[in-house]
Amino acid sequence: MSDRLADVADYLACLITLGGTAGKALSDRGRRSDPALRYVYACGLCLGLGLVVTAPATFAAASGLGSWPWSWFGFGCLRLVGDELELVAVGFLAMLAYSIQPPDGVRGGVRGGLRRQAAITAGAFLLSVVAYAAADPTQVGDLVIAHGRGRFVLVAYIGLLTVHLVWRLTVFGLLIGRSARRMPPGALRSGLRLMASGTVIGLLWTTSNVNDMLDVLTTGGEIGAESAVSAVPALVCVVLMLAGATAPAWAGRLTRWSRPLRARYAYRRLEPLWSALRETVPAVELLPDTARVGRRTPHGAQFALYRRIIEIRDGQLALRPYVHPQVPSWVAEFDQTTGGARSRRRHEVAVTVEAAGIAAALEAAEAGHRYPAGPSAGYVPSEGQVGIDEEVAWLVKVADAFTTSPAVAGVRSRVRDELNRVPG
């Protein structure tokens, strides 16, 4: 069961890594010569192959294929091949992190940093191959077994790999995390943060190596293939890394697809408020069917929503003389009576006052009654409400309060009662 889970996680992680890397390479047409991108592709390729090689099912399949002159070589060296592929992959990861730093952000310059990283990877690669050969382990099924002094050499081999993995992942995580902190908000920063999170999960992935070392020391052998405990973090790590590396591409698409949907949803939520205003002030409508006419623009749904906002605001301006000057105090009174003020925040009260002002003005306009004292009492500008998105969010709340708030209903009936008592 555990092997099956490890197989699924490993092969899935491999598919995601290789597929994602190929997808990124395809979408990078026109800039693939950038060395940083080559490190991305090389890292993805090595990691994907390393994951497929170390899956338990691959070990099981390879164990029946005969033996080679040296026990650790040939089909018996899957563990070594898988480890070395992962070692090279994190080496490329560290080189990627250096290659995207500003020239003065790396001691000795970016080129010097890259040369150092390449030398470290090459040194760790050679040293680990020599250590594995010196340990001369035997592979039986998915077990890698060392004998005599070989067991200590095998422990040193796993220790070397672990130190290398932790070091390179830390370098990558720190450099990417530092870049994310200096980045303006957006998909690029989110992507860098996802990659930095991926390195943290990658570090968890390496903790299984400690178990392997203990197993070798106590029993002389270890399971060469990935276990479920290490394959699942591996899957999470590659998903986060890949999602981060491609975030600006998919986040942009996601936003482009979701924006018209959100605009249509907000448009519908504004409908009751807009309809009420339009019925009383028909002149606010630019064209009879804004949603249809909006299709003439490249962003039809957003254009229609924009027009709805402007028409609501025009309606509010036209109704200024009809806003009862007592609306804010009536809302406060209502809140005190019902205990609503304690549970509502300041901006929620402002939303209710604005909605109540419109409701009161509509009643007064219908009765043809103007209030000379307080023409603008119904509008309370919201802090930070400067862009279209903020305005939409605000007016959607006003529209909701207009139809559902008991305070607004209370103000409306109070105005109606007052107008019934005082003739025109």
Next chain:
Amino acid sequence: MRQGDHEDAELWRRCREIAEALPLPKPFEMPALAATLARMRGRPLELVPLPGRSRGPCGILASTDRADYIGYPSDTSVLHQQHILLHEVGHLLCGHTGTTALGSAASEALMPHLSGELIRRVLGRSAYSDRQEREAELIASLVLQRARHRARTPSTGVGDPDGRVTRLGSVFGPAPRLRAAGHE
């Protein structure tokens, strides 16, 4: 195609052309746009906030021999103020004529700025049944839509002294081909 539809399509085409040709400051702010327009037209353009209690049209364009004045209500949201200002800018760009009579409410609001100047044209933002008003309103809507979508386009180089954002964008951001296709 019905005559009305044809006129409608023509109105949209003309407004789109004008809205797209207008140079927009970055970031989009009305005083900067007014300065650009004043430079382009070779005459001052003043933005005059109207007091909250003023009645009559919610935006006014008054032109004299010396300058253009745009009055806008101060008691509405920033977006609405921008829209009203752009509506009057639309009148300027289209060369609408209007009247020469300044209403009492408008004159009360604008008079301190217009003392002694001969008014050549007045346009107020009111009903859209008039073609000139619809044209100006459509231009205002299209310009602000354009400003909004342009603001979403990631800027490169701005606020990026060490080139870090540009460099990371060149590796993890959309490829140049997609970037060009994905934004207006």
